Amino acid sequence: MGHSHAHKHSHNHDLNGRNLFISILLNIVITVAQVVGGLISGSLALLSDALHNLSDVVSLIISLIANKLVRQKASLKRTFGYKRAEILAAFINAATLIIIAILLIFEAVERFKNPQQIESNLVIWLSVIAILGNGFSVLLLKKNAGDNMNMKSAYLHLLTDMMASVAVLVGGLLMKFYQIWWIDSVLTFAISIYLIVMGWNLLKDSFRVLMLFTPESTSVDSIVKDIQTIDTIKNVHHVHIWQLNEEEIHLEAHIDFNKNITLSEFDTILDEIEELVYHKYEINHINIQPEFGKCDTKDVIVQD
Template sequence: MAHDHHHHHSHNGDQNLSVSIVLNIGITVAQIVGGIISGSLSLMSDALHNFSDVISLFLSLAAHRLAKRKANAASTFGYKRAELLAAFINAATLIIVAFYLIYEAVLRFSDPVAIGTGLVIWLSLLGILFNGFSALLLRKDAQKSINMKSAYLHLFTDMMASIAVLAGGLLMKYFQWFWVDSVITFGIAVYLIIMGFGLLKSSTKMLLLFTPENLKIESIAEAVHQVTGENRLYHIHLWHLNDNVLHFEAHLDCRSDMSISAFNELVSKIEEVLFHDFQISHCTIQPEFEKACPKDFIIEE
């Protein structure tokens, strides 16, 4: 038995991602050229992060489009989980880039070099402007989708990194503190790890079909048993299809040999409880009568 409530993607999602991709390609090229000319590691690290943004935004755009494809005989769930995969890859790249930046910053710190600060200041301002605008474009969509959130996090952290680079550029220009370049690079990297880890953890749990952290199987069963009476749920599974859609399946141990029409009526009541109390939009209930098997909530298969 299924109960579906559809969730709509933002129509502007594709357009906003496309604009952000164009802006980030522009920043990346400018910062790579500027980093080479000025000798600034923090500017090059910002460019590297921007390049990872371009890749992650392309990935998010592809996943966003794939997720809207309809299910068919070959892919009965459609491509809804593509956005989870994109979020996982984006979070992983944030962390990989961060560790590379830490390695580079440690090397540079022991041997600081003079840096052309004018370019650093102007290009970091460009980064703040473009990344800030891109992050603003995706902010609304980020609240509805883990994939869009991963793209938004890339852009937001890059805006913060550009602010840090600007501060470093000003300190180097007026105080000749060239070691600040390495310290800021290190700080950017630590910030990326912190931001990326939470996203990596949540997307991994969804991909591994973990029970959502905000829901407890026991609480759901207790609520359902209020309407099923002596008919008890067991062998329960609850998982994210994507970050917006929850699926639930369970066996119902029926104490009487009820008719199909009576069972349908009971399942309708279960569906209402699951949707209104727990936001579970799709459920499958398997009826069983006098079947000899373990009746635990969770049964290893």
């Protein structure tokens, strides 16, 4: 089996964990304030923003737990440890984004049919507080949002909520100065559609990883052709390529050799394959089964 080129990023995990914890505390305060304010003012947009903030709290807690789990060492019962915890957290968070957004759409339609007068001053001030709180959380998580899907899901939750608060603020101002009460429902609907779009992309990406699909940027045919250019290799077949988490892409394959090579010769070829797939395709874990004259299916993809 090929050695790994991946490196540990414990410092990043510690930093991410601290930032997630701070964001959780901020969003708890914002959620409580918006629920109370939404009930007093009668604003559906404010209550929908509060519900989204509540989902932020849950999603951030899930992300924080995943951030802690991923650092636990592998064991006899868990040979991969919890390396997929953050991918699972991203999938759950994306799913909750979509579910909440759909529920909000139904509420927005009902409220649009029966618009209600709203205490706009309270809506304005609470939306400003939410913008400041979520804005600070967004800045905390932005730097590491590209590191893994878990941090990206937490970042998206907070970013969309900050944008939702901006929309609520605009709505509050329109209601205060122009008495346009139906804008509350329209903004809720627009926020919900945006959440569905953002959540769907993340849900799709995390689903691909959980289902062991080949990474979208990886071409199996190109990898097979490149490996087969190495001397003594006759055929590459029975190939599996999957992404374990944000840092590891695995390759498993059977390789037919033109001659009955020694184990030391195989080790040299294995090193060459490792360097090839790592530098060209960013695959950092490989498992190769060498074969010579074996009668089996030589198809690149074989249904196990």
